[in-house]
Amino acid sequence: MADSKPDISPGRLSPAAIERNFADLHPPLSKSEALIAADRCYFCFAAPCTSACPTGIDIPRFIQSIRSGDIEGAAHAILSENIMGGMCARVCPTEVLCEQACVRNVHEDKPVDIGLLQRHATDPILDAGTQLFSRAVPSGKRVAVVGGGPAALSCAHRLACLGHAVTIYSRDGKLGGLNEYGIAAYKTVEDFAQREVRYILDIGGIEVETDVALGRELSLDRLRREYDAVFLAVGLAAVNRLGLETEDKPGVIDAVQYIAELRQAADKLRLPVGRRVVVIGGGMTAIDVAAQSRRLGAEDVTIVYRRGQEQMGASRYEQKLAQNDGVRVKHWARPARILGDGHVTGVEFEYTRQGPDGRLEGRGEFFTLPADIVFKAIGQELALDSVSDSKLRMDKGRIVVDADRRTSIENVWAGGDCVLGGQDLTVAAVQDGKLAAIAIDRYLKTGKAQS
């Protein structure tokens, strides 16, 4: 393929089109819509929706409170189990969690709108800054929380409620983790991530130090000496490589980094976007970078995934969303060569299939896609330098924890994406933080780490 100048430029769409494309994906329900939605709930005993919620929110209870006009009661039922109930109402893949389990699907093929109702209950509380929680008498104990994402904030909030003094140490300038730097912009509009962070910190008893990192300014040994307990929630800060010699070419970009720039851009019209974009991967990051590239005005966006639709990490709903945005998805192909003498000009892919042993194998047949930008979105991993000075038990590159989120080191807990066995979802990270806080509280009060 002959090299040509890459076609990358900002401002491909009008300001009105950008505003439309990045508007709230699921606008909030009005009061009457919420009452109609709440009326569809059967208030099931042993509700399957609650069992399907990783944080165990009592869903029929909060829906009942909405019906009876008690919004504060509804919000309390949600936030006492999941302090990020507002964000989860926006970003949870409810189609594979609570709403998939809803018995309404059986009769009408349409679940109760649990996510939207959850947002209806929590938005007014956050908007008004209504404090629904109070702190217990100070315990005199101090806990270090490393990380500023959903796992860390959930843990810090619960520990603060239980009377402990918390210090959050976070690498990024803003708290929120991927809520602030990762989630698709149209899922969390109007600076919601920061509003939620403010609500969480408003409980008091939580000090924050940003721009400090474990493995850089901080060591686990020091934190263990200075605090009664430590909670690690550093997420997955390193990006997997394609393993191709040519992958460091200009124009081959880490998708998470680009999404972070998009989320922080004061003006999306000034964000450069390629005319032809190729995305390599099959998870939420691949879908999000592809859909947002289209929404910024990229003309031709193709996701290429090495296996079939069934194996994609992104849910069917997310896949459909991207396809509705005009994103093409090609399955059963893997990158063989990044093309271009200087800047990337395209990618050569090899068709793949599943071999008899279940492993992926190349078919020896190839095709080429031209590209101005290639996004790598094949997953993130734990930045091992952040924990390399410690004796943490690791497996498959993640921290090993027990059911209480306790690590192999005395007085150290961990949760969120950085631990083994997680679901890599915001709601799962929130639950990890909550469970760890409950276990840490027990340890601080009784000296016993085990439940």
Ligand SMILES: Cc1cc2nc3c(=O)[nH]c(=O)nc-3n(C[C@H](O)[C@H](O)[C@H](O)COP(=O)(O)OP(=O)(O)OC[C@H]3O[C@@H](n4cnc5c(N)ncnc54)[C@H](O)[C@@H]3O)c2cc1C
């Ligand atoms: C592009 C993208 C889109 C996603 N979309 C969705 C979605 O729509 N719905 C959903 O449920 N989930 C989504 N997820 C997954 C979800 O965002 C994560 O599962 C969740 O944020 C994990 O929370 P966490 O607290 O473990 O880590 P993170 O949110 O990654 O936060 C990690 C925190 O640790 C800090 N940190 C990192 N290293 C260090 C260090 N060495 N020292 C101190 N601090 C450190 C960072 O500054 C950050 O504050 C998405 C993920 C990505 C990448």
Ligand code: SF4
């Ligand atoms: S499963 Fe559906 S109908 Fe039953 S309690 Fe949950 S939301 Fe209501």
